[in-house]
Amino acid sequence: MQCRRHIPGFAFSLVFVLSYFTNKFVLSVLKFTYPTLFQGWQTFIGAVLLLLSGKLGWVEMSFITRSSAVSWLPASLLFVGNIYAGSRALSRLDIPFFFTLQNSSHVVTYFITTALHREKHKTHQLKTISMGLMLLSAVNLPLWDPQVDRSAYLWAVCHLLCAGAYKAFEFHKSSNLSDCEQYCINCLFSVLVLALAAHPTGDLTGALEFPSLYSGVFHCGCGASALLGFLLLLVTVKLKRGLSSEHVGIWIFISKVAPFSFRLSSFLRTTATCAKAGCLEEKEVTL
Template sequence: MWFKGPELGFCFLFIASCFTNKYVLSQLKFTYPTIFQGWQTLVGSLLLLTAWKLGRVEIRKNALWSAKVSWIPGALLFVGNIYAGSRALSKLPIPFFLLLQNTSEVIVTTCLKIARKEKLSWLKFLGMFMFPLSAVILAYNDSQFDPGGYIWAMIHSLCVGIYKVFQKLTKSYSLTELEEQFLNYLYSVLTLILLAQLSGDVYGALEFPFLNAYRFRSSCCASAILGVSLKLASVNVKSNLSSEQYGTLRLVTKYATILHKLRKAKKMSSYCVVGRVPVSLKLLHSSGLAWKRNMSGMNAPQEIRHVQKDPHTNFHIEIILSRYITV
């Protein structure tokens, strides 16, 4: 798969969105996810509405109206996804957050196999088992272990996984991905406004020390625009790639984000070897990618290696994560 303009644009938007959100949540310490995500979904809904009225995207009014009630469970899962994701990202380093996010694939594959009454081979089962196992090993070796961050990351992965299952099992609604996202935005704005009032985040945000600072306001605007732009880019890329190719693109994008973060880290005084792994990427019929990891050679030199070809596997990836990663 060769990276062209749309694929490179998707990678850039993913990395930029991830770092912008992390900056607001951790550097500026804006720990009011109902306000932050409410703002993002409000801007996202307005931008999608504008693009719809200008004819830049295709959204069917009749489809939205017919699915306004039946899509409520999906919208609530989306709210749980973004809320828990903000909580987790504010407490965990970016590499840890992205690696833990992969556990959602276990939920997707397991639920779809059960719903469709399909058998799962032992090879695919062992490949899936590597996701939760790596999450446990990651938490065990984290010297700055924050249980709250890992709990929110698991809730986030659970919501992401169930949401994907809901999407795949409810195609009878005949909604396009942008129509689903538009409904998600609308319901999220209403839900998060209510939660902000009940949780007291509204009053806490009014006392935020950087509320009138240019860097805070510009970062919030950038995060909202990047979020909806990333969604539009993903829809565009999916229309030109197969599901397997899109899964590979997301995998490469996540690792590019992790490596970029590690390269920019200022303190790497203590290293935690998370993996020296030959990765064999096998295509799954229902879920995308299954991983076979051969955990060997843990005494790796203290440096970040590059991705290189292996004649026996598709990729050979060696990842060394820092125990102390500054944002």
């Protein structure tokens, strides 16, 4: 029984890690650095699958009124900035560095919440210290990056600002929209905005000259990224319904720690291989 309670959390962590690694593969390995098209594709497939799932009764979605959609547009605008800047940053930063910077979005949310509702929210000293440490780790991160890319860190800052403001808006906005309905509005709005921005940003002309445009690996990567993004939504909704916000935060933390473990194990294997190669060279020289 205890194991069954943790199944949604493990499913979330698995899909979360696979989603980010797939996006990183398309952006950095295949070098498809055209976020208006890449994110537009993901949000388009997400909207189609979500509407189809709602029609089939797989997810709970009711009719979205015009007033509800209009009142949610500021959040949708922040969502577009979040995914666009995040795609730019992820294409140039390693996943552990990206996650460390992304965690600072909680600091943005905390400061916005404290500033707007100072009389309603008591400032806890422990939480303030944790936010300060989180911000300090992000500020010091470029000092430990052997290949500092200023534009990547600039996009990462834009990403965490939009993500933090979105969380603050979502937390304090009294809306009758469910998580799936909010995501549907975000996706439809993103498809419209990113489609209009594809040509002015040069992404459309650049994608037509992309070397792997007709590659099967590229098509599989894009398809997997869109499908994993939709699955991540479903498991996130499932996780939020069964657990408190604190427990959801713990599972998100665990999911972000996993890539660090992969990176550490890869580093240790590489170090061991180099050490063995060095020993063999020394033996050959001795002989």
